[in-house]
Amino acid sequence: MLRRRGRETGSTSTTRAEDAWRGTPRGAKEVEAYGWWSLIRVLGIASGVALVGISLASMLLGPLLRLLVKSLVLLTVVLVGLRHHADNGGLVWSGERFYARRWAFPDGRTASALKPVLKRLCVEAIGELLPHPALHHDSHEDDCLAESVVTLVFDRDRGGGAPGAKHPPVAMHLGFKASCMRIVIHNAMALVTRDYQGTEAMRGLHQHLAILNLLLTFLTLGTISLTFTEISSGPARWQADFCQSLFPNPRFCNSIECGGGPQPWQLDIARFMMENHGAEMGTSPAAGHEGLRLNEESFVLVVDAEGEMVFHVGRLNLFYSLWRLVLMTFPVARTVYTVVLLLWTALELMAFAVLGRIDLMQTCAAKTMDWLGVEVQISGESESDLHRTRSCGTLWVSNHYTLFDYTVMHLVSRRVLRTIVKADIAEEMPVLGPITSTFLFDYMGCVPYQRGSRESGARVREALKRALVEDGTPVLVFPEGTGTENGPPLEFRRGSLVSAHELGVPVQPVSIWYSEAIGLAPESPTLSQLSKMVMRPMQVVVKLGPLLSPATYRDADSFAQAVEDCVRTNFREIAGSRRGWGRPGS
Structure with missing residues (x-):
């Protein structure tokens, strides 16, 4: 309040x-x-x-x-x-x-x-x-x-x-329960007496009690679904872990420019609460806040000298919240769930690849995202531009976190993307590694690359020429050469970009951002990092830059630099829009 x-x-x-x-x-x-x-x-x-x-x-x-x-x-x-x-x-x-x-x-x-x-x-x-x-x-x-x-x-x-x-x-x-057609519960006040404020004994107690109280509210109201609202001066982190469609979400990218912003039902709830329950929330003139207005793009409430407060709106489901509680509490449950789900997905994708059913592969990938609790947002170029990009031999260039990037790019491109993959990928994971290696090399047409080998580099360049020029199919590359846990992009290795300039094929710059640090840096434990995908709801933001043609650049170096700059700039815009309450760079 x-x-x-x-x-x-x-x-x-x-x-x-x-x-x-x-x-x-x-x-x-x-x-x-x-x-x-x-x-x-x-x-x-x-x-x-x-x-x-x-x-x-x-x-x-x-x-x-x-x-x-x-x-x-x-x-x-x-x-x-x-x-x-x-x-x-x-x-x-x-x-x-x-x-x-x-x-x-x-x-x-x-x-x-x-x-x-x-x-x-x-x-x-x-x-x-x-x-x-x-x-x-x-x-x-x-x-x-x-x-x-x-x-x-x-x-x-x-x-x-x-x-x-x-x-x-x-x-x-x-x-309190709002007088609304929906079941809306507003968290109005949380107070601690002065003797206990900031003490170790009270630390974390409020959060645990708030979670318990919301779970008991399902029992009180005899429902499995309700809407949660709150006004706070800080990020609603635990609410983001248990709520569905929370806005603004401190872990997500919230800006409208990057595909975020409130959903229509969230805007309706926020307007209703401000108009009908201002006294209970402390936002009415009677509470000393004359002229207080809600920013309907960011849900920020400006409170003069006191700074800014934020109106949060989210949807709670009993079974979803309990399942999230299990995944957050038990690491073994996270790991087992992730491995089983990814194994099943790999087998399904291999079957659909044999049948040549790209549409079913898309459906399978989207379903896996839902089961993992991953939300994918696409921003940047228009759908018509993206359609033209998918219809020709284009080199897709992206920053790199983990092998999961390939699934995300498969969803974005809506067709099979060949990619350059390190040849020893089977050795990274005890169970998923061999299956993943078979799927990528035998069924998806990916190109193996042996690091430090000139012969392997020559084979990769020949494969790029055959795919991009002769076959007219798109190819995905990760020029960093390795993954990072949470960005920003590492320095690009420019071999594939130089080849694109020599072949005269266009490049589609892509920037990927994850709300969780799930990337696989060289020293990262693979299964532990993968299980972070289900520890809490995760968002993936993909921003597509403009299609870059090598004909407009004087040499390969300037062309490669333009591609790298585009990926870095878009990454900073996405990451910056997460800070604060939906305002880039705040």
Whole structure:
């Protein structure tokens, strides 16, 4: 939530603090608002319904269906109990020192018990009471707290200091459900009392609780999909790991020039929230932000002297988030998943190559990208220019990360690209290496190159001439001669560019950028680097430069330099657009 302009000083701030503390013991005791009788009633009703369902299933269904129905009924009872526990002040997280309780959409009695504790915690955290409606409205009918999800963190090492007190709250999360046709949850406030701000004990706790709270929200709302929004002053990194289609994404290229920008539904959500929930988000004039506007290209909110805040919009899916959590937590799962998927893809591509079905190879490559969680964006030349490039013998020149670049370029070019590949590629990976070598050399027509061998260099030049001039087919080369983990491009080796100038064939410069450091530098562990592709959602941005003709350059050196400069310049533009919030170079 945005803070109001300027800090209140003197007696006004003191009065607000006293008002917030009034009616709450100095110890700020743990909120005793757990509904035990309500839990018993809910479980009793659920168990009764379950018994009736099991009885009917036993009389009407066969053995296998009876077992299935009983399992579903028992699972439903457990989920109902867990939901009631997590929504009514139940313990949702516990560590050696801290533990957390959660309330979702509290009723009037529970809200009355929570509100003074939230007020006091807010004052103890920032020295003033924020203008959030959940902290001010006394009538439950228009109380924002009734549409909120509250998570309080307590410290076992601190006593309450008041009769009946247990442990004082030291941190809080507050989110609310928007009044929208979509299920929209906005993360409104995250506060920590001053004694705990910046401490080692609290480091990382907020992020873990935020993730847990979002997962529990699926259970609370009985859904598997929802929209998440947040206003923050820093990059939303953990949200980028779990959200689908998050914008702006601090790990991705967000600029419109590089194919980024918000999707229409994200823009609709942002406009709706700004127009209808400004008070809850702290963006309304009542919160002291007169004239605050949302930049609809970058989602940046300019807050005068306080700098810039960013409005994030993303889509959450329960199963997607859980799967991402598994891949991020267990390295073995990442490696096994990556190897199995790439092996299966290689076998499919070989089968389609034998059949000559380029269209099925394209579909297979696109499907693999989806399973890996890789988003490919193409920018630069128009589709008509790219079509002309694909229709003639053109040398495609790109910077190089890993062998995965070849799959990306295959998708971009929409046809088979022959490429120059080092002859010892089979030795790089214990399982994938031999299969990859067979696929590239035997099925895709790639040209093997032995480093340091003049005879091999001569064979490569002859293969380039035959493919580009005689056959009129495009060829892909990586002039760096080796991969890098995350760029920028290394110095080009110009042998292939000199050959292109001598043969008079055009060159298509291509710049590739990955949001993760998955490249294979000479010392990189191969499987470990490949598994980074599935550790978190990844974006690949491919920028096509203008088609360069050797006839417009006086010699081979100036032609090669122009190609290298084009690749480097476009790479810098892509990488720069990731910094900040979608503005190149920021």
